[in-house]
Amino acid sequence: MKMTYTIVELRDYLKRHDIKPSTIRIKVLEYLLNNRIHPTADDIYQSLINDIPTLSKTSVYNTLELFMKKGVVNALSLKEKELRYDINTYFHGHFRCEICGNVYDFPVSEKIIAVEELKGFVIRNVDINVYGICKKCNEKIKNKEEK
Amino acid sequence: MKMTYTIVELRDYLKRHDIKPSTIRIKVLEYLLNNRIHPTADDIYQSLINDIPTLSKTSVYNTLELFMKKGVVNALSLKEKELRYDINTYFHGHFRCEICGNVYDFPVSEKIIAVEELKGFVIRNVDINVYGICKKCNEKIKNKEEK
DNA sequence: ATTTAATTTTGTATTAATTTCAATTTTATT
DNA sequence: AATAAAATTGAAATTAATACAAAATTAAAT
Numbered sequence: 001m002k003m004t005y006t007i008v009e010l011r012d013y014l015k016r017h018d019i020k021p022s023t024i025r026i027k028v029l030e031y032l033l034n035n036r037i038h039p040t041a042d043d044i045y046q047s048l049i050n051d052i053p054t055l056s057k058t059s060v061y062n063t064l065e066l067f068m069k070k071g072v073v074n075a076l077s078l079k080e081k082e083l084r085y086d087i088n089t090y091f092h093g094h095f096r097c098e099i100c101g102n103v104y105d106f107p108v109s110e111k112i113i114a115v116e117e118l119k120g121f122v123i124r125n126v127d128i129n130v131y132g133i134c135k136k137c138n139e140k141i142k143n144k145e146e147k
Numbered sequence: 148m149k150m151t152y153t154i155v156e157l158r159d160y161l162k163r164h165d166i167k168p169s170t171i172r173i174k175v176l177e178y179l180l181n182n183r184i185h186p187t188a189d190d191i192y193q194s195l196i197n198d199i200p201t202l203s204k205t206s207v208y209n210t211l212e213l214f215m216k217k218g219v220v221n222a223l224s225l226k227e228k229e230l231r232y233d234i235n236t237y238f239h240g241h242f243r244c245e246i247c248g249n250v251y252d253f254p255v256s257e258k259i260i261a262v263e264e265l266k267g268f269v270i271r272n273v274d275i276n277v278y279g280i281c282k283k284c285n286e287k288i289k290n291k292e293e294k
Numbered sequence: 295a296t297t298t299a300a301t302t303t304t305g306t307a308t309t310a311a312t313t314t315c316a317a318t319t320t321t322a323t324t
Numbered sequence: 325a326a327t328a329a330a331a332t333t334g335a336a337a338t339t340a341a342t343a344c345a346a347a348a349t350t351a352a353a354t
Contacts, residue, residue, distance in 0.1 A: 020301080020302090020350095022301090022302065022303085022349090022350090024302085024303075025302095040340090041340080041341085042340085054303085054304075054348095055303090055304090056303065056304045056305065057304095057305095057340095057341090058303075058304065058305075058306095058341095058342085058343095059302085059303055059304070061340095061341070061342080062302085062303080075226060077224040077225065077226040077276075078224065079222060079224040079230075079274075081311095081312085081339070081340060082339095082340065082341095083226075083340085083341090093259075093260070095265060095268060098271065104264075104268075105264075106260075106262055106264040106265055107262060107264060108259055108260075108262070109259065112240075112255055112256065112259045112275070113240070113253075113255075113275075113277055115253055115254055115255070117251075117252075117253040117254065118242060118253055118277070119282075120282035120285060120286070121242060121251075121277075121279055121280065121281055121282050121285070122279045122280040122285050123277055123278075123279040124245065124278050124279040124280070125277070125278040125279065126275075126276070126277050126278075127274070127275070127276040127277075127278075128259070128260075128273075128274070128275055129224075129273070129274040129276065130260055130265070130268075130270055130272070130273050130274075131270075131271050131272040131273075131274075132268055132269045132270040132271040132272065133268065133269040133271070134268055135266075135267035135268050138267060138268070138269055139267070167321095167330080167331090169320090169321085169330090169331065169332085171331085171332075172331095187311090188311080188312085189311085201319095201332085201333075202332090202333090203332065203333045203334060204311095204312090204333095204334095205312095205313085205314090205332075205333065205334075206331080206332055206333070208311095208312070208313080209331080209332080228309095228310070228311060228340090228341085229310090229311065229312095230311085230312090295354105296353100296354085297352100297353085297354075298351100298352080298353070298354085299350105299351085299352070299353085300349105300350085300351070300352085301348105301349080301350070301351085302347105302348080302349065302350080303346105303347080303348070303349080304345105304346085304347070304348080305344105305345100305346090305347095306343105306344095306345095306346100307342100307343085307344090307345105308341100308342080308343075308344100309340100309341085309342070309343090310339100310340095310341090310342100311338100311339095311340095311341105312337105312338080312339090312340105313336100313337080313338070313339100314335105314336085314337070314338085315334105315335095315336090315337100316333105316334100316335100317332105317333085317334090317335105318331105318332080318333070318334095319330105319331080319332065319333080320329105320330080320331065320332080321328105321329080321330070321331080322327100322328080322329070322330085323326100323327080323328070323329085324325105324326085324327075324328090
């Protein structure tokens with residue numbers, strides 16, 4: 001894992017979001033900031049269990065729940081069994097490749113929800129989820145066909 | 148339930164989608180066409196169990212799985228435990244009210260995914276999911292505050 | 295510093311939607 | 325009617341997520 005953030009930075013990040021910085025919370029935050037792969041709770045757990053041998057899954061869930069409430073992460077519901085978590089809370093879309101399973105970010109205009117039919121509706125959250133085959137996997141398929 | 152479709156129409160609808168029209172499939176299709184509430188598998192099961200007392204949940208899941216494969220329905224993943232199913236396969240967005248739980252449709256331009264970052268990507272499906280408070284629930288809240 | 299209170303973390307048990315799969319039933323074919 | 329193919333059932337398994345009480349840690353108060 002890349003070590004891009006100091007403990008002080010991580011603590012401050014949490015404090016700014018009104019979260020008391022415990023060891024677990026700092027580690028989960030560090031993982032999310034350094035691994036922008038839209039991980040599942042289990043991804044995070046598996047990665048941290050080496051560092052914190054006493055870590056429980058419940059703690060990971062608790063932490064993510066708190067992070068969501070405080071606006072640190074967003075949950076992604078991508079037609080999979082497991083939820084994924086995204087530390088990038090800026091407005092953007094997600095593309096999940098049906099072959100490799102990777103999730104890509106892409107920019108979207110917020111204007112798309114400025115429609116007559118939603119006047120009077122209070123909008124809290126917008127998810128743009130696209131499913132298909134990513135560029136890499138598509139090129140692999142093309143190469144095979146050409147041989 | 149509104150009776151808007153004849154058996155012949157339902158059978159033809161399935162046949163056109165390359166699905167052999169069994170009783171269960173006709174009933175599930177009829178329910179989906181007449182109840183455009185984005186139902187869960189359980190909603191469908193609970194509604195049909197009166198008509199077909201021997202119906203099993205597995206059959207509902209099997210039918211929905213087949214319908215998805217054949218492009219009759221789309222599954223909605225709205226950050227709930229259960230998946231919902233939508234017989235309207237035209238491009239549109241979904242708004243789920245966090246208070247009443249209702250899911251509303253709204254129009255979206257397909258252009259939103261015409262971005263540079265997705266060039267070379269094969270797009271199979273697009274979900275636009277919006278979360279918040281619907282007009283009705285919002286007006287109720289406003290009225291309470293005014294009293 | 296020690297006691298007390300508050301918070302966080304853990305671990306086990308539970309929940310519930312979905313899946314698996316073999317057995318049964320129904321439908322279609324010869 | 326017999327046989328083959330397809331659809332349906334029901335029970336068991338799976339598994340992500342939740343609930344919650346006990347344990348551990350941290351913070352506050354004396």
